Amino acid sequence: MLPVLQNLLCNEYPTLYQDRQNAEKMVFECNDGWFALIDTLSSLIVKRSRTTVVEQVKEGDYGSLLVCVSGYAPEDYDYIFGITRLAYYLSQLICEKCGSRGTFINSCGMTARCELHDPWSSHQLEYDETLNLPFPMRMKGTMWRLMILEFYQLIQIHTKSNDMPAVDIHYVKKFKGKLCIKLAGGNEITQGMLALLLAYAEKIDEETGEILNR
Numbered sequence: 001m002l003p004v005l006q007n008l009l010c011n012e013y014p015t016l017y018q019d020r021q022n023a024e025k026m027v028f029e030c031n032d033g034w035f036a037l038i039d040t041l042s043s044l045i046v047k048r049s050r051t052t053v054v055e056q057v058k059e060g061d062y063g064s065l066l067v068c069v070s071g072y073a074p075e076d077y078d079y080i081f082g083i084t085r086l087a088y089y090l091s092q093l094i095c096e097k098c099g100s101r102g103t104f105i106n107s108c109g110m111t112a113r114c115e116l117h118d119p120w121s122s123h124q125l126e127y128d129e130t131l132n133l134p135f136p137m138r139m140k141g142t143m144w145r146l147m148i149l150e151f152y153q154l155i156q157i158h159t160k161s162n163d164m165p166a167v168d169i170h171y172v173k174k175f176k177g178k179l180c181i182k183l184a185g186g187n188e189i190t191q192g193m194l195a196l197l198l199a200y201a202e203k204i205d206e207e208t209g210e211i212l213n214r
Helices: 003-012 032-048 075-095 141-163 188-203
Strands: 053-059 067-071 104-105 110-113 166-174 178-185
Touching: 003 032, 003 166, 032 067, 032 075, 032 188, 067 075, 075 110, 075 141, 075 188, 104 188, 141 188, 178 188
Parallel strands: none
Antiparallel strands: 053 067, 104 110, 166 178
């Protein structure tokens, strides 16, 4: 990530990105396209916990955003885990170069790229319009729909494998220009994921995923 963007994050969230040992600065080992996602994630964590510290931010071995944290209170763990876990999966939809809607492809290793930054690969959308979701989804934006699908699938994983209480999504819709989701059930992991999903959706174009100037 460009030094100027790294400095913006460190200056905006000093409790989260403290200097390393021997006064070394935090290094964000990823490309610029994930800046807005990391910024959103950082804001939510700091609002929840002023003691949490990010130990590492990098593109992991499987081409997704990996954020390692420590220093949180036990009661904050699930919420912060939900945020960082969904960020891992959302990063697979976000071009690591520019932040627009991307496709997870194998280009010298797994990575997310848009058509502009990898025109030689197939960028067929992974959202299946025929998918029978158990809730209505009243919006047309492709990027929002892909993000919601990731959110829903991650809920299913944690419900089946990690003892997350059942989650009932009543509806997903666009209201006054914003993404709105009404659900019941779940736990703090669910709430962390939901907070990240809604906050990041506010920053982007619902169709292209491009960052909005607000």
